[in-house]
Amino acid sequence: MSGDRRRVLLLGSTGSIGTQTLDVIAANPRRFEVVGLAAGRNAALLAEQAERFGVRATALGAEAAEALVRDVPADVVVNGITGAAGLGPTLAALETGPVLALANKESLIIGGPLVKALAAPERIVPVDSEHSALAQCLASGTHDEVRRLVLTASGGPFRGRTREQLAAVTPAEALAHPTWDMGLMVTTNSATLVNKGLEVIEASLLFDVPFDRIDVVVHPQSIVHSMVEFTDGATIAQASPPDMRLPISLGLDWPHRVPGVGTPLDWTRAQSWTFEPLDEQAFPAVELAKRVGTEGGTAPAVLNAANEQAVHAFHAGRIGFLDILAVVEDVLGAVPRPTGGLTREAVLEADRAAREEADRRLSATP
Template identity: 65%
Template sequence: MVILGSTGSIGTQALDLVRANPDRFRVVGLTAGGSNRDLFDAQVAEFAPAYAGLGEEASTEAAARTCDVVLNGITGAVGLRPTLAALDAGNTLALANKESLIIGGPLVKERARPGQIVPVDSEHSAIAQSLRAGSAAEVRRLVLTASGGPFRGRTAAELAAVTPEQALAHPNFAMGRVITTNSATLVNKGLEVIEAHLLFDIPFDRIDVVVHPQQLIHSMVEFVDGAVVAQLGLPTMLVPIALGMGWPDRVPDAETPIDWTKAADWRFEPLDDAVFPAVTLARAAGERGGTAPAVYNAANEVAVDAFHDGRLRFPDIVSTVAQVLDLHDVPSREHFTVDDVLAADAWARAEAAALIRRS
């Protein structure tokens, strides 16, 4: 295995699985961004990989090395080049870096052979597992579950007073600042809708989102006969990571199963698109295609930083993304390069920053 982003949440949990299964996994490459150098040095000392390095260039080089699996646990657009490097090298790509698929879109898909990308997002891992129950022709729709975030049930007026500290109080997961805020705005679910479309070749009008606060059902597949197959488990990432590492085989005891001796109530609610328009906006960006998803992602990251710096209100994160998308002209050509995608990313960041300065 090569693990990219080894000091982050995905990377550290993957290394826990390696420790628990030394007869099954061997680390041959480790990379990280460099924000936690002490932890990275300790990981290198413990696992003694043949290659170790810090930064995007190191991750791209590591992803291209001969191995069975590359786990891309990097956060953000910097994961695109490593994703492409892993695919070009013929390595199986366990993909937790959703941004590289979303912004790369067709550029990533045309490089990947069938089955080469294994999703590590819990929702998409759940769908991949559920799809084993039938053929592609038998799938009616995909249903992504969402916790609803910390502001489920709030009105639009109430969201105007949300603080950064409140936005980081996710009810189920402990994640980084951007991803946790994205879960609060539902931008993360919007990104996952685009990701599901790209991973499973299902049209956007056949991908639904339902709010499930307990997050014990990770996502579902509805088949043409009315059957719905779901993957259930505790709200952690261990099963998706383990499956990404060992796909298509399961890793014994990767996670503790649900305790069925305890009573529990599971709730499902429709998504309030009026209060949380991020998913609708993501569908529109995904249907436009081309560089629009890259613009959606980049403008959001700038807006999230501005919100945490006190320069933007919580509801204005998504409205800023919408304004930048309105300004963006997607090139009409069919094929895009990495430079095209990264240029759109840079343009969106600059436009978002300019809009925020004028607000």
Template identity: 75%
Template structure:
């Protein structure tokens, strides 16, 4: 039986992880739960699953990781506050099922240096798809990674047509039901930019060998192209329980997690090039990723401030990525990458973003 510690248990990833546990009695033992602030919710979950160890907030979650014996830690916390628990899981030798992409992107080399081979199992659907496809060949046989993007609610619109986008429109994602920040990031394609950085850090593939293609059906979750011309794709209906289940018991598959594709019905899958003029966030993210150091942390923090300002009516939709770029361009990285320098860079980025917004 696999002992599982779930961080962010009352959020989307956490509740779906508990669905997987609930559907597979005898396979998983939930030994700890951590929520952001929903005490009532996490206590109800603890009562259902017989869990004694419960935490609230990222600081308590990090301590819980160090105190509780677990085989796998599922980090479903939202935002860069998940960095501490990610580091704790790696230092304690736990398998890290990583849904909190921000902690890897922000932590960068600080995180990857702590990870043993195979210790981080990606839970994002795109990176889970790549991890599955990579099992078809050796590392030296990989030509490129291809991340798929749904295109969000504004696929096909020109840059000019995005000028008057409202917060309500940005939250109307055609495929996924996510929180405010992630849904907005999907509309700006900042999320895809973050995923490109994540793919580089997870799989050690150069940025010029990581591409993005728009696939509105969200059936093919990502692909790996090999040197012989073969492309291996992972396809399934859009259901996060599949990559979550793989994260909980990698490399083993958990039966009955989701419904398979229905091959008796006609369907069409389409793929389109990314419009980088309308959506410049992916190119900016690659530039930030190549710069490394604290630049990804600054990118992420500036984006979070911009998203808040957009939803509060203080910033336009197109201004989000423009603001991120202005903050990134002003950043001077520290001499050394530490948790302290990352925290300082994030705080600087938030202050700088707020100052630029206020001066508009």
């Protein structure tokens, strides 16, 4: 355990990551103290949380969350905001000094060099289960000894289906994830594997590993959360029952572990873990994300924004499941990329232009 009680500023407190973070904090009151809470729209639950944890500093909305980060001193900022709205709070946390426990992968993906330029070593601690697993495995060797990163994917609700079989799937089926309980956007992204593609971009940025040395393998049991292969042939894996409280706890107090936060594996029970190659024909999102990540600049922002608009259109019944990625690719081909260095303004403009272009194409859909 680290020394003093850690002051925690929690963004996205009413979402899945936020509520589980508060569970960890409530179980460890001597270790963590909540000093600020921010939510997107759920003012009623935010008020309940603030009363429960005795928090005076609260905010509603992404801009208010960014102001909260700049105004409230904290040791760690947990960014559990969903989507591109998390970029401002991410930059604010890195500019003001606390450790950033990052569950908002989009801010790193679209912000890329902007975020990395502010991130001193171990200032960003990933909260995604896969990236937390990679961080734990990477402790087994030096950066020069890493041969490749291997991210695991559950395969989502449509594992094993062909591309033809995916054409008629419904929004309700897309939300029936076999392992994780997540919100609409993340769950749908897990069904298309866009989420895994974004995680590949995130892994490359977090750990400075090129895309040709990052693989994805399907692991339906979701017990092995990711692996690192080293140059001597050893592969180190992090395994635990699926429970986000474990990576959340590491994000709160990295590199220290919080006793009792998760349930260990039961080695007295017979069990099998399986690994399958990713069907890139049925699920091309990972390969697309690698191309976008390699291009860099504002391309990841265009990918993320177009995907968000297409996912909402799918759930509104305006397009089919396979059309989600088709819209994304069309928007990537249509939105121009600015030259020169990446700026926050350029990222936000790319986000706006991509959403506008996606909406234009979606409105033309019969």
